[in-house]
Amino acid sequence: MKRNQIILGLIISLVIALLAMTPFVLGYGNLKWNNIVLRTVYSFLNSLILWFGCLKFIYNKKLNKNIHSEIAKGVIAIVVLALFTNIMCDYILPKLFEHLRLTDDFPRIKRPGFLFLKCISQGLMYYFIILTQKTSEEKKNNQIELQRLKQAGLEANIISLKEQLSPHFLFNTLNTLSTLTKEKEAQDLIQELSKVYRYVLQYKEKNEATLNEELLLVNSYWYILKARFEDSISLQINLPDELKQSLIPPLTLQLLIENAVKHNIASEEKPLSIKIYVDSEFIIVENLLQPKRNSLNNSGSGLNNISLRYKLLLNKSIEINQYERLFQVKLPIINKL
Known part of the structure; x- marks a missing residue:
């Protein structure tokens, strides 16, 4: 008052x-x-x-x-x-x-x-x-x-550009490595990594991508994570086809998956499960909550970045929920005009 x-x-x-x-x-x-x-x-x-x-x-x-x-x-x-x-x-x-x-x-x-x-x-x-x-x-x-x-x-964009190693350089280097190696597993890994950087190059100047394009990035990124963590991590994606033409800020899902793996224990004894699904007007990204000791006081800059982009570019807000054994982020569904 x-x-x-x-x-x-x-x-x-x-x-x-x-x-x-x-x-x-x-x-x-x-x-x-x-x-x-x-x-x-x-x-x-x-x-x-x-x-x-x-x-x-x-x-x-x-x-x-x-x-x-x-x-x-x-x-x-x-x-x-x-x-x-x-x-x-x-x-x-x-x-x-x-x-x-x-x-x-x-x-x-x-x-x-x-x-x-x-x-x-x-x-x-x-x-x-x-x-x-x-x-x-x-x-x-x-x-x-x-x-x-x-x-x-x-x-944030200026700082990001200053700190960023040129994706063009990395992308070209990865293509060169792919032609030099003879092992199929190494070739597959390099190709998937190339797809990730191709996506970064394609969308670094854009504010929106389709959900389908974002999911293709997630598939490549997950292939790389599986090569490292093997059975210690699992990902379930349950999204209807009609939703895949909706819009999403680029790298949103990738960043949420990266945060989940970075800040939680993922081992054979305690596998980390991540799910992506739809609920009403939201895309839900959730993972088991089993935080590492050094992640208890994390500032959550990645989540702040996503929240800022939704507010700035789309005038919408994300929801962040933490339960006893689950961590959940709810992303508003953005339909094409």
């Missing part, structure tokens, strides 16, 4: 209270000043409860998480606040202010209904004002965050 919203609520409530008292001052010449003051306080508190109640509802994190529709949340907020204000101002406050009595224009039997409708209309106005403020504030913050992400992405 920001200071400017508190000040605005106080000002609006004071104006509403003064306007509400004008008919009484004009219509009842013999009305005592103490009654005018009490009625002003009455209207001021009525307005204040509605204003700060709307603020509380709009900025309530639990409510925002459980109710995604602003219309549904607004209806609930206004009705609840109107009932609460009705009880406060028509039943509790009169007992606190003995001189606060009902007027002849609104007999007691009619006043609760009138006040409830008044609170509904007032609450609707306040809710709209605060929601407009919040939307404008979020839009401004999103623009600032987008600029920050763009700047961070640019800096």
Whole structure:
């Protein structure tokens, strides 16, 4: 709750209270000043409860998480606040202010209904004002965050280019080695490594690749890992064919597999299992959680890199879940436009 919203609520409530008292001052010449003051306080508190109640509802994190529709949340907020204000101002406050009595224009039997409708209309106005403020504030913050992400992405690309050994050099060297060796296993390994670097060359300047192309990279990368770890690691991929034309930032799956192998124990006694599958609107990459000792305090720079690319390039967020024996990353499915 920001200071400017508190000040605005106080000002609006004071104006509403003064306007509400004008008919009484004009219509009842013999009305005592103490009654005018009490009625002003009455209207001021009525307005204040509605204003700060709307603020509380709009900025309530639990409510925002459980109710995604602003219309549904607004209806609930206004009705609840109107009932609460009705009880406060028509039943509790009169007992606190003995001189606060009902007027002849609104007999007691009619006043609760009138006040409830008044609170509904007032609450609707306040809710709209605060929601407009919040939307404008979020839009401004999103623009600032987008600029920050763009700047961070640019800096990351510059650093990456500075530290990168030329893939062209490695790719050409691997092709040369493949022609020199006679052993088929060595040739196959070099060819798969060449495919990995071919992919890096092809997509290093691009922001998107199809899932099918990414899976071809994963197959080559996994061949190389299997040559090293043999039966200590296993990979299960269960993705429908119709999903393979969706988009993904290049090297995302490869990086997640690399992180899983790098930070977890993979041995014959404790094999490391990795799965890639689809669940609702996400591609799930999960692995058994059996961390190495030196990985307990890892900063997770690879995951931060993936998260940054999804936010910067696609305006989407990934989900990272860690359970007792599983580590899971949920990648939003990005369909072609």
